[in-house]
Amino acid sequence: MTTPIAPASAAAGRLVDAAEHGQSDHLAGGRHDKKGRSRVDPVYYAFLLPTLILFTLAITVPAVLGIFYSFTNFIGFGDWQFTGLTNYIAVFQDPAVLSGYLFTFGFAIVTVVLVNVIAFMLAVALTSRIRLKVPLRAIFVIPMVISGIVIAYVFQFLFSNSLPALGNGLGIPLLQESILANPDLAWIAIVITATWQSVPGTLLIYIAGLLSIPGEVYEAADIDGATAREKLFRVTLPLVAGYVVINVILGFKNYLNVYDIIVGLTNGGPGTATRSIAMTIFTGFTGGDYAYQMANATIFFIIAVAISILQLRLTRNRAASA
Amino acid sequence: MPGKKRTRSSARAVLGVGVLGAALALTGCAGAAGAGSGPAEITFHMSKPEAIPYFRDLVERFNDEQTEVEVTLDTASNLSAGFLRGNPPDVGLLNYNMEMARFMERGALSDLGDMPEAERIRPDVQELVNQYATYPGRTSVLPYSVAAASVIYNIQMFEDNGLEVPTTYEELIEVCETLLDAGITPFYSTYRDAWTVAQGPFDYTVGGRIDVADFYEQMNELGTEVGPDSPVSFEKTFAEPVAQMKELLTYTNDDAESRGYGDGNVAFANGEAAMYMQGPWALGEIAKTNPELELGTFPLPVTDDPEDLKVRVNLDLALWIPEVGTNHEAARTFVSYLMQQDVMDDYNASYLAFGTTEEAAPVTDPRIIGMQEYYDEGKFYQGPSRAIPLTIPVDNYIQSMATGDDPEAELRRLDADWARLALRG
Numbered sequence: 001m002t003t004p005i006a007p008a009s010a011a012a013g014r015l016v017d018a019a020e021h022g023q024s025d026h027l028a029g030g031r032h033d034k035k036g037r038s039r040v041d042p043v044y045y046a047f048l049l050p051t052l053i054l055f056t057l058a059i060t061v062p063a064v065l066g067i068f069y070s071f072t073n074f075i076g077f078g079d080w081q082f083t084g085l086t087n088y089i090a091v092f093q094d095p096a097v098l099s100g101y102l103f104t105f106g107f108a109i110v111t112v113v114l115v116n117v118i119a120f121m122l123a124v125a126l127t128s129r130i131r132l133k134v135p136l137r138a139i140f141v142i143p144m145v146i147s148g149i150v151i152a153y154v155f156q157f158l159f160s161n162s163l164p165a166l167g168n169g170l171g172i173p174l175l176q177e178s179i180l181a182n183p184d185l186a187w188i189a190i191v192i193t194a195t196w197q198s199v200p201g202t203l204l205i206y207i208a209g210l211l212s213i214p215g216e217v218y219e220a221a222d223i224d225g226a227t228a229r230e231k232l233f234r235v236t237l238p239l240v241a242g243y244v245v246i247n248v249i250l251g252f253k254n255y256l257n258v259y260d261i262i263v264g265l266t267n268g269g270p271g272t273a274t275r276s277i278a279m280t281i282f283t284g285f286t287g288g289d290y291a292y293q294m295a296n297a298t299i300f301f302i303i304a305v306a307i308s309i310l311q312l313r314l315t316r317n318r319a320a321s322a
Numbered sequence: 323m324p325g326k327k328r329t330r331s332s333a334r335a336v337l338g339v340g341v342l343g344a345a346l347a348l349t350g351c352a353g354a355a356g357a358g359s360g361p362a363e364i365t366f367h368m369s370k371p372e373a374i375p376y377f378r379d380l381v382e383r384f385n386d387e388q389t390e391v392e393v394t395l396d397t398a399s400n401l402s403a404g405f406l407r408g409n410p411p412d413v414g415l416l417n418y419n420m421e422m423a424r425f426m427e428r429g430a431l432s433d434l435g436d437m438p439e440a441e442r443i444r445p446d447v448q449e450l451v452n453q454y455a456t457y458p459g460r461t462s463v464l465p466y467s468v469a470a471a472s473v474i475y476n477i478q479m480f481e482d483n484g485l486e487v488p489t490t491y492e493e494l495i496e497v498c499e500t501l502l503d504a505g506i507t508p509f510y511s512t513y514r515d516a517w518t519v520a521q522g523p524f525d526y527t528v529g530g531r532i533d534v535a536d537f538y539e540q541m542n543e544l545g546t547e548v549g550p551d552s553p554v555s556f557e558k559t560f561a562e563p564v565a566q567m568k569e570l571l572t573y574t575n576d577d578a579e580s581r582g583y584g585d586g587n588v589a590f591a592n593g594e595a596a597m598y599m600q601g602p603w604a605l606g607e608i609a610k611t612n613p614e615l616e617l618g619t620f621p622l623p624v625t626d627d628p629e630d631l632k633v634r635v636n637l638d639l640a641l642w643i644p645e646v647g648t649n650h651e652a653a654r655t656f657v658s659y660l661m662q663q664d665v666m667d668d669y670n671a672s673y674l675a676f677g678t679t680e681e682a683a684p685v686t687d688p689r690i691i692g693m694q695e696y697y698d699e700g701k702f703y704q705g706p707s708r709a710i711p712l713t714i715p716v717d718n719y720i721q722s723m724a725t726g727d728d729p730e731a732e733l734r735r736l737d738a739d740w741a742r743l744a745l746r747g
Contacts, residue, residue, distance in 0.1 A: 073746070077405040078428035083746065090746045096715070096739070160514065160580040178580030181514065181725070269516055270579070271722030271732075272715055285402065287712030288424045292746055 063301075070294035076285065087295035096272060097280060097296060104277045107187060108255035111194050116247055119199045123206030124232070137207070144200035152264020155193040156180065159265070183273040186266050190274055193261050198254065202247045209243035210236065249311050256304060361392040362652035367404075367411035369397050370639065372606070373673055377415070384659055391652040405430055410644040412653040415660065418463060418637035420711055423454035426462045431642045435461035437654065439661040442679040446700040450637055453535045453704055462642055464657070466666065467675035469638040470693045470702065471601035472526070474608075477616040479506060479596040487620045487692070489628035491566075498573040501596050510595035511571060511578040512586035513724055516717035522599030524720045525634050525705035527567040528560055530624035534703040545744035548737050556736040560706075564729045566624060571724055579725055591615060601634075602674040605689050619692045621701075633693045635702040638675050714739045 074080035160178040167175025179185040221231050259278040268275035284293020368377045381395045404410040451463045488494040498508040512518045540554045590598045591611035621631040643653045667683040676697050710716040723729035
């Protein structure tokens with residue numbers, strides 16, 4: 001491992017930036033037309049085409065149609081009329097939507113922090129010189145291959161049966177009642193389950209990141225007399241900053257869309273304490289409120305894009321300076 | 323490019339020609355392909371899981387008996403998507419609820435009023451369809467079977483404690499007290515699955531006290547005006563029944579909040595409580611755990627007059643034929659076949675349901691026989707929790723009413739949601 005991957009990835013980032021601004025002709029195979037402009041080999045467009053077509057058909061067209069119908073009273077079939085901004089006005093006046101956003105964002109922030117802290121610590125442990133490294137890695141990755149709804153049902157059983165039984169046996173009053181039945185605490189159960197489910201994916205990315213740090217850096221740090229703590233915060237963390245960005249953005253996006261875990265654990269309850277935005281939007285299809293929930297989805301989409309851009313902006317500089 | 327046609331047809335919808343119109347053309351082509359010589363091919367949608375084997379046999383028998391029509395049973399396809407694309411099944415036999423009512427309300431279902439079969443339906447049962455929605459001048463839906471629900475009780479436990487079936491609220495409370503004194507949990511509840519609270523305790527107490535159909539008619543007329551000052555509202559009309567529900571639920575198992583529907587069936591089958599507010603669908607599940615258990619049913623008494631007793635019903639299955647489609651004649655032939663009295667009676671007897679026609683055979687299963695007299699006299703109502711569009715999470719609100727301290731706040735929330743929905747509807 002002589003290639004320093006992190007600087008290389010930063011270099012790759014600059015390369016992409018340069019390509020975006022037309023300063024590079026790497027991809028053009030170095031050919032130029034008469035006026036000196038780089039000529040791109042058509043084969044590159046051919047590579048793009050299948051994805052582009054599928055993406056357009058499966059994502060863009062339905063999305064645009066959905067946004068269009070959010071200005072109507074369409075219920076999924078049959079006649080409809082334009083209703084202008086009525087749906088949007090109704091969304092902003094809907095306390096259920098507002099509490100859905102509060103819950104979803106609170107959940108996403110707590111989970112993304114928890115998952116990344118746990119996964120990073122695990123990754124450091126699993127890349128250091130410990131026994132049984134390989135079998136341990138395999139064990140930690142198992143949750144990744146189990147479907148979310150299955151995980152949710154298993155945890156639902158744990159929370160509503162096993163934990164209360166344990167609480168009664170040991171006389172711990174806190175555990176005696178199922179936390180899923182407590183409107184103030186049910187979200188904790190969802191965070192725990194979501195964390196258990198998504199640590200492995202995050203962990204794998206961190207392991208890859210840690211393995212890409214060349215040993216020489218640590219040798220140099222040792223020679224300079226750095227302590228283990230200093231090595232972690234001054235060497236390891238800056239060098240995997242790019243991976244932190246990836247994990248935070250991907251994770252946050254996933255947690256905002258939380259759906260199956262909640263359906264399996266609480267189905268939005270008790271009451272509406274754990275109803276996520278994705279669940280609310282989905283009722284639009286089953287409940288004949290298509291256009292209204294499309295308006296909700298459009299707002300959600302705009303917020304999600306805004307957050308992604310913000311996160312990229314905020315974290316890009318950090319990653320590049322690493 | 324395969325995408326081109328799709329985008330164009332979407333664009334047409336956008337232009338206002340209408341999805342139905344565009345799709346009509348599509349099914350027209352599909353229908354023409356199949357309509358050569360040989361039998362007319364139709365699809366029959368029936369997705370009630372436990373009834374699938376029954377109707378698979380029935381369809382096979384029908385196909386063998388004649389050569390005019392060839393029926394394919396469809397148990398899985400998504401109905402909304404089918405209607406959206408304009409190729410719904412040719413015949414549907416489904417649970418009838420607010421969601422199906424939307425298809426009818428927008429004219430997606432054809433008129434069956436001229437079929438002789440429509441004449442045989444009991445008018446008070448046909449009326450159940452109209453309570454959700456109507457389409458002017460059409461009988462779009464034929465009720466096929468009715469599921470009646472009330473309190474399921476453990477006969478042995480009642481006999482052991484010298485208890486009679488209560489017919490007034492006072493008697494019901496006495497029954498509960500006697501059971502408690504004997505160390506028996508009176509009711510088993512499963513709050514974790516919100517729908518069980520809504521369709522059981524909530525529907526029974528509210529439906530037993532108010533005229534459900536009349537209430538929703540007024541609520542629909544009021545629309546955006548529903549609120550603290552309107553003549554009827556959830557807060558005003560439901561407050562007392564809900565308070566009564568809260569009182570009744572003090573006689574339930576302590577761990578109700580963490581129990582789900584499956585837990586409830588097993589617990590009740592194992593004799594952990596004497597009464598269970600569930601529909602006939604739970605009877606089969608209970609029998610899986612304890613087939614020997616002797617069970618009966620009685621309507622939940624919520625007033626002091628035995629004359630007020632009513633059972634909760636829902637249209638377990640209802641028949642319809644979509645407006646689009648080229649095989650209406652073949653579809654009607656099959657509908658007539660399904661509507662034969664012995665076919666209907668056979669289904670109802672097998673699935674603990676009540677008949678919808680004037681001459682339907684009475685039920686014989688001892689577990690539901692207690693509801694027959696009320697059903698015959700038309701003393702029934704459709705669950706008030708089912709008359710609220712799914713987009714309002716009413717089950718969750720009812721769950722909060724059962725478990726929380728402030729049920730009136732939940733009722734106010736329902737009123738606000740109702741008015742908001744009316745505003746954009």
